[in-house]
Amino acid sequence: MSVTNPLTKNIEDGRDPLSFKEYQAAGGYQSLDKAMKMSPRDVMGQVKDAGLGGRGGAGFNTGLKWSFSPEPDGGPRYLVVNADEMEPGTFKDRLLMEKDPHLLIEGMITSSYALSATTAYIFLRGEYTLAEERLLKAIDEAYTAGMLGQNIQGTDFSLDLYLHTSAGRYICGEETALINALEGKRANPRFKPPFPQVSGLWGRPTLVNNVETICNIPGILTHGVEWFKNLGLGDECGTRISGVSGRVKNPGCWEMPVGTTFRTLLEDYAGGMQDGYELKAFLPGGGSTDFLLPEHLDLPMIPGDVAKAGSRLGTSLIMVLDDKTCPVGCVRNLIKFFAHESCGWCTPCRDGLPWVEHILNKMEEGTGEMKDIEILQEMCGYMGPGNTFCALAPGAAEPLQSSLKYFMDEYEEHVKHGCKYKSH
């Protein structure tokens, strides 16, 4: 029987993660053997053919991203796993790392082989202390078992793997800011190009991938490209972890075929809205995506389809806005977060977001003015894509601009009468 839930097959509620031996017994650590029988370029080709999209939020084809790295020149090359999961409402990488750390490590080893990487890092969100503890244990076990270190499994392939716990900035989710932070510098994004594949960590070729992305690699190599492609619904490939937070009956995250609809996620997996609450809108994939409405629930969770509806799939962990929560307050909370997490490098983000926050505070306090709504609308364009150094401010503007689109009456209501949701 072929596996249909490769990301979570080893995860059981209330049970500690599998040890190295248990993981291996459950079919783990086979992908490296398969990969080593191929050239690194061929492994890269398989990943590309599998159609694995990046799971960090952008959805770019992983194999294609890998293929931009130059041929090895004998110098150091790096794989960095982005485990700085700080997108509001997103907690899927945490599940993977806390519950099945060996899957990530296996994925990193196999990916490093494909990339001819000499050293691999996990850049872990500082607050994920349980993940840190379990990853450290798993890394130790992998070293002891000869899956890491010099001449892995008696081959020419060597790899060191380090866990780096972040001091905690949202901007470290941006791969070049992450690289700066890993080097001990300020976590500001770098200008691209040059891309990290060409000049990344310490000026060497570097690939930065999300935890979940890398966790897909063992399955692709172990079970094959065709198997992976068949996991998705319709033309989609693989599975992904989606989830729900907010006033639903059963919040959480689950592995499901790519192409599953929001409705299935919300109603079947999360059990629908709590009694007495109605779905007003939802953020499809984190705090930096545009609101969608109940009418969009039948969309499949596919980047292209979500984009057509005017939003982004992002991390595909949805945040539910119910009818008894203030949408303006919700946006204010998000903007407050993003304003605080701006690295301060470029003007629209650094000085635009605090202004937006100030206006939303006024709205909530009942001192908002109609002209403030105009400013908010202007600010959405000002902080839009292409206007800023990185994607932080454009992302932050997404819930703002979509809330202005869908809930203008609520903003106007705030100006006229203040926030009516205060009692909740």
Add this chain to the structure above:
Amino acid sequence: MVSITIDGKNFEVDEDNNLLQECLSHAMDLPYFCWHPSMGSVGSCRQCAVIEYADDNDEKGRLVMACMTSPREGGRYSLKGARKFRAQAIESIMINHPHDCPVCEEGGECHLQDMTVMSGHAYRRYDGKKKTHNNQYLGPFINHEMNRCITCYRCVRYYKDYAGGTDFSVQASHDNTYFGRWQEGAYESEFSGNLVEVCPTGVFTDKPFAKNYVRKWDLQTSPSVCTGCGVGCNTNPGERYGTLRRIVNRFNDEVNGYFLCDKGRFGAGYVNSEQRIPVSMTRDSHEADPVQIEPDAAKQALKDAAKGAIGIASPRASMEANFALRELVGEDSFYAGISAKELGMLNSIIDIYQNRPVNIANIKDIENSDAVLILGEDITNTAARMALAVRQSVKNLGRQMGADLNFPNWHDAAIRTLAMDRKSPLYILSPHATRLDDVAKSVHISSAAQSARIGLAIAHAIDNSAPAVKGLSKEEQSLVDEIAGTLKGAKQALIISGTSSMEPALLEAAANVATALNDGDSKANLALAVPESNSLGLALMMQGNEKALEQAMSSGSKKAIVLENDLYRRAASADVDTFIDGLEQLAVLDSLKNRTGEQANLVLAAATFAESSGTFVNYEGRAQHYYSTFKAVDSIRSSVSWLSDKSLNELNAECAAALPHCAELTHLTPGEGYNFAGLKAPRQPHRYSGRTAMRANINVHEPKQEQDENGVMVYSMEGVPAIKDASVFNSPWAPGWNSNQSVFKFQEFAGGPLKQGNQGKRLLENNVKDKPWYEPEIAGDSDNGFKVFPIYHLFGSEELSAFTPAIQEKATSAYIALNPADAEKLGLHSTDGVQVEHNGAVPFILRNSIAAGTVGVAVGLSGLNFRNIPGSIALDKAEDWQSPDNWKAANIIVSDRSAESGKGSAS
């Protein structure tokens, strides 16, 4: 060149520049903050946004930053299309900016004011509270007012990335980003003052200027040249009410670019010093009290004194003043006023520049070199602007890495990501650690003599027809081979040395290395630092005349005229005492009181550079003219007018005709007949206020306009600012561009050389094809006592700037530097003093990197007059030691201070 369209108009632009530069160069008003021509582009402020269209059918286009965009052939762009975005950017930048323009030192020359007006944002819509920050004490030079910050990152990019400073950084984040030191304290960088001009608004302002402040438009200014060292940076001094208020940089692509050192910017306060000689004085005998003498009588007294007198010239007086002295006393009685050794070394530099197949390197050449060898010269302290240029040269590897991937030179963001800490090679041979060590590939601690031997060996390793050197250690030989290989493999190698070590062989070794690198097609760069603003000019004047100070003092003459020279800084005190005691008549022309002047029968109150005009010749043999900034009171006159009845222009012409190599001296200014539409060049800006009122408290009648010395400029706001001649290029201004950024309006392209060309004329060139070698005799180091090497300090070692209060705050009195092991042998504790042979007792510091058995002697600082350099001395622990009052060990910024040394004596 490529053809592009901007808002429907066609332009031919240079694809090696970015689009912002080209927009500015084509007279378009495109606002910007973070881009700086010397620091390149990083795309942080988002102010220079324009629309770029993909092709002819693209109607929407996309927003790009002009500073991050290379113009492409056929490219179509629009400034108008992004106007709204630029107004939004400035509006959000301004939400925290205080409305304190009326009391801000930057007001009236504020780039932020200009850009705000330019971008069209006028009314404030943000109604929240502004962010506030704490300000820091940053030392005697610079004020900190963080609330004005607009977070353009220029300061930190300049201070850390460009100037290599380590004690200033960007802290915190989001809209709370803070630029400051880790704690309050004086800036350690020798180049911190450029923050004043780099900051687009009033966060970093000139502190001494702020204490005696006027607006830029009320300053009378002139094109001038720094007197701080031999580099000859171009400056723009400003005056109001008869006092010199400040110095700012005056752009010269080949000499100082956009930057000065802190001595250059803050060291001219001596012009206003209480130690100035305000009036001429005379007395009949050494014992009598001096009495004031009227200027005309003083001039007659000098004429009388000149009969049968010898003249002692000066390396800090202008060519014209020195020449006037020579005319007055006659060539046979004319002496250099510096030691024979120094004169010999300066002559050696002239010989090298004339007769060796080398390229005399200007500052731009230094920046463009990709492998550098410094032989025994601490340029950070002796020729500071050179050190800042060397710091840029090590970035050429990164630029090359960028070029290999088609990144243009201006793309600082990409180049930094590519290069990381990879640098072009810099080798330093020095008796002590230097401030450039952090960017050096290797630092070799050795005496000047040994460095010369290693230099000669490098020349031999490059070209085996150069003389060989015996007796190098294995380690030294492998260093020689490494450096020789690196220099040989470089596209443009540079050798730097200088006179400060007082080791003539060092210059010749540097010349041999540069000669050896000549392969027929290309010449190696060579830069040889000289001590003072006109050292090389003085040496040119002494060609064929070997008379140095020693000859003057032993000439037996009973009468002497000393021009702008404190002899006690040039020779051992006892020798000078003997000389002066033997004189019947000593006439001194100087601007500041000193030991020599105190003993004169006749003291003539001489003007400083700010109150007189003339010519200096810098280390590269570049003659540069400086115009007086203002007229001093009548009792103070230029040395030229004391010494001669001829005009400055006449003396200049005669000097040019009389001296070898100096023909170009007459071509430094546009000459007496200069006019533009019948008008001269004004010193005062057209907005100069109070012309008819500023003296009304003294006399309601407007005084007659002062006469100019050389007939090119006027002491007036009337006239036409020079647009044809670089020497008259004064404080830049253009409509809408009130800050120093407006200099681009006068450049060939934004960031390029001036349209008028570069100021100054090279007096020395060579066209040598063969490769002659020096074979210097190098004396062995003495075995007796401690071997002495000199330590120079940017703040304090130079004579004139040491009279400036802000410089005094950064300086210390004399001290010596010892290896910790030697200090232990001498039984020294940190609070002790050291008795120096033939000298007084001085404090000491410990430096880890200096060799055992050597001692660094801080020269030029008060408290020690040690002339035997290089040489050796005996040291002992001082009895009954008390630290001098102004001994501030903390002021001594070196990287190799032993932790123990600062404790006692610093407190």
